Amino acid sequence: MADEAEHEAGSMAPLEEWTPYILGIFCNWCSYAGADGAGTSRMQRPASLRIVRVMCSGRVEPEMIFRALKNGADGVIVSTCHAGDCHYVVGNYKTFRKAPIISKFLEQMGVNPKRFRLTNVSASEGAELTEIVTEFVEELREIGPSPFKNMNSPAEE
């Protein structure tokens, strides 16, 4: 069902050229630093990722992911430290636990759960981040644009 709904939305450009919009919510200490590292090393990736910084991935509420997808993001990445490396001891574990529930909820709501990814990127893993984004873009090109693109205007807060 989810896939059908998404295909109806159609794409505006040939799939190879279409760059999906990915919103990232990154923890400050590992993943945001890792993204900085990818920049410092000039590791080229598809121009699709925009990053919102939080101090710890523990701060991420499931609603943040739903809101981003509802607003028309083609994919959402929540990126944390590796297990055992959290600057705040255990914040990432809380996120690890939330992630499967978020995926399940997305599925039930008819949104392809592949649009949401939880990844671990340490401060030195710019190359890994580049690989993750490149791969995610490929996957999103297969899935197609977000079905919410042409729906309502952004939620008013």
Added chain:
Amino acid sequence: MSEEIQKASEPTAVNITGLEEPKVGVYLCHCGVNIAGVISMDELEAYTKTIPGVVKVTQYKFMCSDTGQNLIKDDIKKGEVNRVIVAACSPRMHEPTFRKCLRSVGMNQFLFEQANIREHNTWVHMRQPEKALEVAKDIVRIAVAKARNLEPLDVMTVKVKPVALVIGAGVAGINVAKDLANQNFQVHLVEKTPTIGGHMAQLDKTFPTMDCSACIITPEMSNIGQHPKINTINYAEVTDISGYVGNFHVTINKKPHYVDQSLCNSCGGCVDVCPVITENEFDEGMKDRKAIYIPFPQAIPNKYTIDMDHCIQCGLCKDVCEPHAINFDDKPKKIELDVGTIVVATGFDPYDPTDYKPYGFGRFENVITGLQMERELSSFGPTTGKPVRPSDNKAPHSIAFIQCVGSRNCQVGMHPYCSRVCCMYAMKQARQYKEKHPESDVTIFYMDIRAFGKGYEEFYEIAAREYGINFIRGRASEIYENPENKNIVIRAEDTLLKRPVELEFEMVVLSVGLEPRKDMQTISRMVGVAQTGDGFLMEAHPKLRPVDTLSDGVFIAGAVQGPKDIPDAVAQAKGAASAAASLMARGEVEIEPYFSKINEAMCSKCLSCIDLCPYGAISFDKYEDVVRINEVLCKGCGTCAAACPCGAISQNHFREKQIFAMLDTAIPVTANGKI
């Protein structure tokens, strides 16, 4: 308020309460060509002007420069803007710079937001300028959404204890400890082995000056041992570090010596009677020691230790020990310390070539490592400074050095980086051997000679011209043993003559590289400092903050940060000491006030936040029936804010309305819907 943390009052010459209508000023930085070379700044400016809430957009080549900062200050003073966005590099780079800029004109520094259009955009989308411009617009728009919802916050300060912990007492750790102690700070120097000195104590001479290594390091070691401000804790390991900048709590496990260190008078009577013989680690297994031992004669502290892995507890030493220092019932001791700063100087491990089969280390007797050669050359080493080959204990007539063993090699188990010291130490050892045996034939198989330091190139010139050392440019592909005389045959390609060579040598020295210590991951997690891809600890910034780490109050020095020769390790040690001292001398440090706050009226007292908090900062007062958050204990992760089902908890600077405002404007709206 506790006495550890107090709110510093902010001078507010510019009266901004955070309640007035936000007037956002956006400052677009070209960063030379780093940003402007990829995207059109004019188009970005034109777009930024259309974002609601933006009142002023300014471009400048380098916003972080004085002139750039003055542009911001002038606008604030004129009252034109009350929220500032700089679209430039990462906030991890220059957020402190611009916050200071706001503060200098009396504006609350937390009304600032940085849009990262360099690391996250122009540097990673260099070949797609049009798409990069779209991403830049999004990033700026997201930052404006955050800026419009920013609130002024008070800066918090914490006291810094004037006590430092130095982990590792090699040449770097010793210099950190010395510099800090000379500035009158109490220093606890923790060393894993029974003696301080590290790898430098194992070396015979140092390049390029050919100074005697022991003559340099042993007086330093002795000074450290006697310094009133330095507490040396040898034969001990740090097992746990908790707390935060200025107030770390450290747990140290002091291993049992089985010899009372206060009673032992180092007479050595016990060594004569000890029947157990085992390998001496200090001599890289080239010489034996007893189960009761001092690693080397100049060790500090110069007291005996029993190696319980090999001791058979026969009790002979106990019988001969006049001061009755032997105690087989010695137990590990737990030491707890409170320190303000931590310097990690745990050094490196030499690469172990056993796993690299083509070079036959461990199979062929006459293949040794550079560090073993160093011990052979040392006057207090296994051969008292007269190198011999292990198979027949005769001085070899020909020696080959093979460079880049474990370094500059992408095969599994090896390292792609250059270890920086092997070219020089191989040439040094070659010269030393030539001095002792001028008639001998010494050859170095190299890929490139990297003689980059002060006086290094000259050292190389002399080695090649005056000492007559042969240099063959080519990596040895294979080594095999001549079974008759145990000589070693090297097969390689001479890439300058473009022909294969096969040469026989009486001994081969593998110039092994430097690698992160085996226990690096444990250290990394304990001190909260990430490892870089090569496994060494990561500095806060490779150029500007080489001794700082992203864990405030934790500094790194020496080869723990990457392969280094002695001058570089000492330079970094002095840098780390100065960085730690500047923190302790000031006595207090500012921390970001990102703690969580609770709205008691909205709280339903489900108490789910209490279990989630890793710091025990949230408590339930059952008499007053309220949940409270301790601002001192809270480190500002925001996990409780995310979990609160009532939305009663909010995290400063990462409030719900701030994050959702960003998410709601993140996706651009175009004429025919969103892109």
